[in-house]
Amino acid sequence: MDNKRKIRVLATKPGLDGHDRGIKVIANALMDAGMEVIYTGLRQSPEQIVETSIQEDVDVVALSILSGAHDFLFPRIMELLKEKGVDDVLVIGGGIIPDEDIPSLKEIGIAEVFGPGTYTDDIVTYIKNNLKR
Amino acid sequence: MFDEKEIGEIKEEYKKWSDKLKGKLVKRPERKADFANTSGIPLKRVCTPLDAADFDYMKELGLPGEYPYTRGVQPTMYRGRFWTMRQYAGFATAEDTNRRYRFLLDQGQTGLSVAFDLPTQIGYDSDHPLAQGEVGKVGVTIDSLKDMETLFDQIPMDKVSTSMTINSPAAILLAMYIAVAENQGIASKDLRGTIQNDILKEYSARGTYIFPPKPSMRIITDIFSFCSEKVPQWNTISISGYHIREAGSTAVQEVAFTLADGIAYVEAALEAGLDVDEFGPRLSFFFNAHLDFLEEIAKFRAARRLWATIMRDRFKAKDPRSMMMRFHTQTAGCTLTAQQPKNNIVRVAFQALSAVLGGTQSLHTNSMDEAFALPGEEAVQIALRTQQLIGHESGVADTVDPLGGSYYIEELTEEIFNRAKEYIDKIDEFGGAASAIEQGFIQREIQDSAYRYQREIEKGERVVVGVNKFQVEEESPKDLLRVDPAVRVSQMERLKRLKSERDNARVKNILSELKNAAEGKDNLMPIIVDAVKAYGTLGEICDALRDVFGEYQPVSTIG
Numbered sequence: 224m225d226n227k228r229k230i231r232v233l234a235t236k237p238g239l240d241g242h243d244r245g246i247k248v249i250a251n252a253l254m255d256a257g258m259e260v261i262y263t264g265l266r267q268s269p270e271q272i273v274e275t276s277i278q279e280d281v282d283v284v285a286l287s288i289l290s291g292a293h294d295f296l297f298p299r300i301m302e303l304l305k306e307k308g309v310d311d312v313l314v315i316g317g318g319i320i321p322d323e324d325i326p327s328l329k330e331i332g333i334a335e336v337f338g339p340g341t342y343t344d345d346i347v348t349y350i351k352n353n354l355k356r
Numbered sequence: 357m358f359d360e361k362e363i364g365e366i367k368e369e370y371k372k373w374s375d376k377l378k379g380k381l382v383k384r385p386e387r388k389a390d391f392a393n394t395s396g397i398p399l400k401r402v403c404t405p406l407d408a409a410d411f412d413y414m415k416e417l418g419l420p421g422e423y424p425y426t427r428g429v430q431p432t433m434y435r436g437r438f439w440t441m442r443q444y445a446g447f448a449t450a451e452d453t454n455r456r457y458r459f460l461l462d463q464g465q466t467g468l469s470v471a472f473d474l475p476t477q478i479g480y481d482s483d484h485p486l487a488q489g490e491v492g493k494v495g496v497t498i499d500s501l502k503d504m505e506t507l508f509d510q511i512p513m514d515k516v517s518t519s520m521t522i523n524s525p526a527a528i529l530l531a532m533y534i535a536v537a538e539n540q541g542i543a544s545k546d547l548r549g550t551i552q553n554d555i556l557k558e559y560s561a562r563g564t565y566i567f568p569p570k571p572s573m574r575i576i577t578d579i580f581s582f583c584s585e586k587v588p589q590w591n592t593i594s595i596s597g598y599h600i601r602e603a604g605s606t607a608v609q610e611v612a613f614t615l616a617d618g619i620a621y622v623e624a625a626l627e628a629g630l631d632v633d634e635f636g637p638r639l640s641f642f643f644n645a646h647l648d649f650l651e652e653i654a655k656f657r658a659a660r661r662l663w664a665t666i667m668r669d670r671f672k673a674k675d676p677r678s679m680m681m682r683f684h685t686q687t688a689g690c691t692l693t694a695q696q697p698k699n700n701i702v703r704v705a706f707q708a709l710s711a712v713l714g715g716t717q718s719l720h721t722n723s724m725d726e727a728f729a730l731p732g733e734e735a736v737q738i739a740l741r742t743q744q745l746i747g748h749e750s751g752v753a754d755t756v757d758p759l760g761g762s763y764y765i766e767e768l769t770e771e772i773f774n775r776a777k778e779y780i781d782k783i784d785e786f787g788g789a790a791s792a793i794e795q796g797f798i799q800r801e802i803q804d805s806a807y808r809y810q811r812e813i814e815k816g817e818r819v820v821v822g823v824n825k826f827q828v829e830e831e832s833p834k835d836l837l838r839v840d841p842a843v844r845v846s847q848m849e850r851l852k853r854l855k856s857e858r859d860n861a862r863v864k865n866i867l868s869e870l871k872n873a874a875e876g877k878d879n880l881m882p883i884i885v886d887a888v889k890a891y892g893t894l895g896e897i898c899d900a901l902r903d904v905f906g907e908y909q910p911v912s913t914i915g
Binding site: 238251252292299323342 | 474475477478480485486487488489490493494558562563564602603604690692693694695727728729730803806807810813814820823832833836838839841910912914915
């Protein structure tokens, strides 16, 4: 990756969930860590998220869901990314996600899932160490 | 409170005591250089009569049930009867939730509180593409009156009061509630309950908005006016600080932003030509009970006093009931930890106790497992038992406002009152809460506080037991409550059947009548009642209104 280019992150809220405290805190932390963050706001459809991530040429997509709809929305987003041939973007997720759901989410390409109590510093480190390009 | 001579003596003693302490503090410093609460209010080592020297009892406190209601809105408070124990619940289908309600009522719960799923809250039927993955997840799914009939099956609606967490589509759910009651033979004038109906905090903190501010405020004032005539015992709005706090605000900001929203609703209703004492007594509030026990107690008391002064002095209310701030409280969901979840039982107990000592009218206690999923039955039972323990065993309910007069509590109450008032003045300069939200001011204030709080945890300045201190290795929780994705499929079938059975021409007529009314000035409530009775769906009614009102476009506050 080009050293001069800042890491670009799409921080987004798929689905209808309105809990944006976590994603906004993370967006602030990533910006403080020198990354460029595009925050989409609420109510993003999987199609919108994939479209924006391509248009904005991001290195990372950070998904946050606290409503339980991750079981439908995360796979749908991964499916669309695949369809569009996007395979060099690091996709991470977070929110209220039962541990037992994590293995299947990782299988479809969500690189890591961060639950309640996660330190923002840990997310920063994780992103820096796991970029795909 | 004390005469000058006494104050003089105390001052002298206090000085001696402080001097003596100085030497000791060099050898044994305190745990922190500065003590402050979550609102950033510096905390004194000890409070004494010196802090209360200019304290005016009748002006600042008065007696319970009397202006400014600092000590409580009723003269006898919980000596008369306990607060309403009202657990927020709802998931999957109306059948599933109806079963949970009957379980809770059997367990001694005294009121219902309906959680709706997100499609319902945002005005989409279950078959809408954006409802995929969300049906029945965070609450019960309601598409039409049919579902509402199932939800309240065998529940005595004349005896149980019901609170509904519904905002943009509040008029529709209230209309359904009225229609179901009518089927049960209960007149709307006998119904008791609450709709949240608080759109401003949806824009600033909670996110389930549909329409832009102006038409949203019009729907709200239509509801005020309709209910004052037809559903006089109904709380037409629950002006909510809860979600503002959950989104990260401080205690002071919670009071300030909530009351600023309240001011905006009163102004909108006055502009719509209503009399303040006609709708004022039916306004209700909803607060968060967070971690800082004493700060929370002071917060509730300060909020009550501040609202009373606003209603009397700013809006010239005459009816004392317009000045009384009645409120529901829920313990702080954001303080529940996924780590060592049983500790949450204790957190909830302290938070619930602060709400009771702060004089709440009703209370929801969170369940220990809510950092993972919707609460299971056992966890809900412990949460409800926590309230019953406080009421029946702890003794705190036997004297009104038992902490009133504590130097510290009164000092803190005054401090929160003053700081919240300053914030409200600032919001007034923005042109009121709606403008402050449209300019992103309130959202930025909240998110800055949330970020600061998180950094404090990460730097170890704020201890969260089990998260950044006293951690243990633990296994993941098992047997969490899960909502079957098949709920959407069955709900869609139900919807299809409904549309084939009802009088579609009639639905169409009423919906076009609704659009006409929305374009004009007539009260929308009676037409919405007609629409739900004809089994028009929630999505259809919201779509008709979307056509006329458009949708809210949020302002970006990140970056």
